[in-house]
Every structure is written in C-alpha cells, then in structure tokens.
Amino acid sequence: MAIEILMPALSPTMTEGKLAKWLVRAGDTVKAGDIMAEIETDKATMEFEAVDEGVIEKILV
Known part of the structure; x- marks a missing residue:
C-alpha cells in the first residue's frame, strides 16, 4: 500500500x-x-526523516 509523503511544517x-x-x-529501502x-x-x-519503514516507489518532485 502506497503512502504519500508531504512536506512537513518544520516550525x-x-x-x-x-x-x-x-x-x-x-x-531505496x-x-x-x-x-x-x-x-x-x-x-x-x-533534514527530513522517514517516520516509518518501506521502499521508495517513486519521487514526484
């Protein structure tokens, strides 16, 4: 199941x-x-950290 990752608000x-x-x-895993x-x-x-584990399916930006 794919999870979309959005840019977080860092402050x-x-x-x-x-x-x-x-x-x-x-x-990449x-x-x-x-x-x-x-x-x-x-x-x-x-730096933006992964919050879960998985495989990067594709990068859109």
Missing part, C-alpha cells in the same frame, strides 16, 4: 519551503529515522 511559522536535495532514490531529504526555509536548512 509553527513555516509557510513555505524548498526541497533542496533528495538523499534517497526510487527503489528506508526505515524510521533515516534522512530522506533536505528542506530549505527562509531561516534554515533542515
């Missing part, structure tokens, strides 16, 4: 962010806590 005041870099590719991407906001660059 209460975050209104937009930019996907700076994917650190995984389609077909991830587990909770693995870093999947870097997200840039107007204040900082943050």
Whole structure:
C-alpha cells in the first residue's frame, strides 16, 4: 500500500519551503529515522526523516 509523503511544517511559522536535495532514490529501502531529504526555509536548512519503514516507489518532485 502506497503512502504519500508531504512536506512537513518544520516550525509553527513555516509557510513555505524548498526541497533542496533528495538523499534517497526510487527503489531505496528506508526505515524510521533515516534522512530522506533536505528542506530549505527562509531561516534554515533542515533534514527530513522517514517516520516509518518501506521502499521508495517513486519521487514526484
């Protein structure tokens, strides 16, 4: 069963962010806590972690 992953709000005041870099590719296996991407906001660059385990089916953005 596929789960769509959306960009999280990294702070209460975050209104937009930019996907700076994917650190995984389609077909990669991830587990909770693995870093999947870097997200840039107007204040900082943050790492985006997987919250569950699974296989990356495809990356759309």
